[in-house]
Amino acid sequence: MLFYCVMNFVKISFGILLCFLYLCVKSNAKIKYDYEILDLEAISSDDNLFNVTSRIEYGELGKQTASLFVDWKCDTDEKTMIGMKVYFCRNGREDAFREMPYNIPDISFYQFLDHYYMKLFYPDYASCSNLPAFDKFVPPWNKTIYIINKCKPEGVSWPEVLPSGYYRIVIKLIAQAELVISISVKLTSRGLM
Template sequence: MFFTCSFVGILLGVLLINGCRAARKWDYEPISIISETSDDSLISLKVKIVRISRGEFGVSAEVEWNYDTTDETMVSAVVYRSSSGDESDYKLLPWALPNQPFYDYLNTYYKDVIMKNFAPCSNVPQFEDKFEPPWPKKTYKAESCVVNGDGLPEVAPPGFYKIIFNCSGPEQPSWSLVGIFKLTTKIF
């Protein structure tokens, strides 16, 4: 009897400790990803949603980057949320990437989120300290990438999220990605 109670107590303790660690409390399903570019010869974006297994989806992409970035290349992103997914229901959230130079973005959000989530499944540039220009002109590929949530909020209300990412600069192409994702509360 004592052994059974002790085992149950240890098991409950392990489950409690495991449940207390910081981890995302949401699951996601990509609904759509649309890319646009002002000049396909300078940057070509092919992005698609792929089914990995039952209930698990990822993103595959091929980006042909054929232009030089400069200190004037700017990026920004905004996030909207809708409880229904209806276009008229989306409301702007405070989670945003303010308009900033591309190299500042690389040393912050890219390093904290993109590298951590896409390094295992793509050939995106990796660096340890500060990014040293130039950004490599080449073809970048991502295969069945599943976002694990590193660098993203741990808690997010369920619903539909629209993320709009923009990049542009003088005498450079303008391009954007619009992704819609459905978030649900993670059970375990």
């Protein structure tokens, strides 16, 4: 009985995730909130394979941007895994963050590139990075220095409406070494539009 309850919960959670991702990709509307980047952190378990630097910068008129530099020397194959988790809380207290259903489960890096990368990530970083574009990913993933330079994503593939509060997005890549990228933002609703 418990097994069937757990399986139904998993099916419902997966269905919610798919609906969320569908709405993200299909929405041509503008986002109805503003956000402030509070923290950007990139950690590598081996600097010889992933040498990373991240920073938040303030430019003209206090415009906030984020930069990430990854010297990618790691091999990737079908066993390389990636996943993304989204956490939310209303007040910003560390102990109040709860996992949201808007996650990408741990999947093959190649599957991620085929199913999520071009739809959810690339549109926001195309103009401020050297990230590659493709219709269908063909291995290998290039070993090079990837640069996201002074980006402030416009939310091209984000949901149109999200509750105000604090969000933390954690992306974890597991290959010969582990790379974890964490970004925390404060989201404020613009009100009714």
